[in-house]
Amino acid sequence: MSFITRGFTGRGRERDDRLPPGQTLVGDFPVLSAGPTPDIDTADWAFTIRTESGTEHSWNWDEFMALPIEDVTTDIHCVTHWSKLGTGWRGVSLDTLFADVDTELEYTMAHSYGGYTTNVPLDDLLDGKAWVAFEYDGEPLDPEHGGPARLLVPHLYFWKSAKWVRGLEMMADDEPGFWEQNGYHLRGDPWKEERYW
Amino acid sequence: MTSHLDGNALAGPLADFFSFDITTATGRCKACGTVAELARAMVYVSGAGTVVRCATCDHVLAVLVDTGERAWIDLAGVSAIEVRR
Numbered sequence: 299m300s301f302i303t304r305g306f307t308g309r310g311r312e313r314d315d316r317l318p319p320g321q322t323l324v325g326d327f328p329v330l331s332a333g334p335t336p337d338i339d340t341a342d343w344a345f346t347i348r349t350e351s352g353t354e355h356s357w358n359w360d361e362f363m364a365l366p367i368e369d370v371t372t373d374i375h376c377v378t379h380w381s382k383l384g385t386g387w388r389g390v391s392l393d394t395l396f397a398d399v400d401t402e403l404e405y406t407m408a409h410s411y412g413g414y415t416t417n418v419p420l421d422d423l424l425d426g427k428a429w430v431a432f433e434y435d436g437e438p439l440d441p442e443h444g445g446p447a448r449l450l451v452p453h454l455y456f457w458k459s460a461k462w463v464r465g466l467e468m469m470a471d472d473e474p475g476f477w478e479q480n481g482y483h484l485r486g487d488p489w490k491e492e493r494y495w
Numbered sequence: 496m497t498s499h500l501d502g503n504a505l506a507g508p509l510a511d512f513f514s515f516d517i518t519t520a521t522g523r524c525k526a527c528g529t530v531a532e533l534a535r536a537m538v539y540v541s542g543a544g545t546v547v548r549c550a551t552c553d554h555v556l557a558v559l560v561d562t563g564e565r566a567w568i569d570l571a572g573v574s575a576i577e578v579r580r
Binding site (some may be wrong): 328329330331332333334376377378379413457476477479480481482493494 | 499539541542543544546548553555558559560562565567569
């Protein structure tokens, strides 16, 4: 007989294996912002992918909403140690947005209304790993959470899921974005605890 | 709407970096040229870090990240800081 048994701690104390190291479950949806919340009318909104040749692939709101839309249920992990499990989103896959994009470059910089930037390798955006999301929990995305649309890259820490996203710029090198210039990790994999430099 | 504090909130976080009260120093915004006391800046505090913005043009003056064990400061948005003795 073993003296070490999980039975004494009870099932409720077992760590949820969906939680990356150093993370705690939350019920609410904390808001982290580096500045004022931009007020973007969908009539003025556009999403643009710019390649090394200067070619721009751009969608206005109506064109964007006419693209194939996916329902996404995923866990999200913020570098400030909170995680939410099974969150529900609707958005357009980056695979759809990159379908006609011709690029040899391996890195992207996400640009947001309001000036925020974050760098994401192209590999982390493709093959069903990322979306431009416009609904959360069945409702249009609240401006405080990045509406009208935000990047959703749930396998990386949530600062990579740029709020108020307006486009992606292809880059030859993995240049740091806003938080990455100031101590945060270039990639941000929560399972490797890639929080800081 | 995300609310912000004024620059006086920086007195504690910046004490690690400056031996004087930095909030009374004046700085020049690189974006618009406004020269103002740091205490007049707009300060956005979140778990990820502290972002200091020019009260005139909203441009980022400074960013602070503090993990408890490590701290970073980026003053790239300020072209000069004046301290009066």
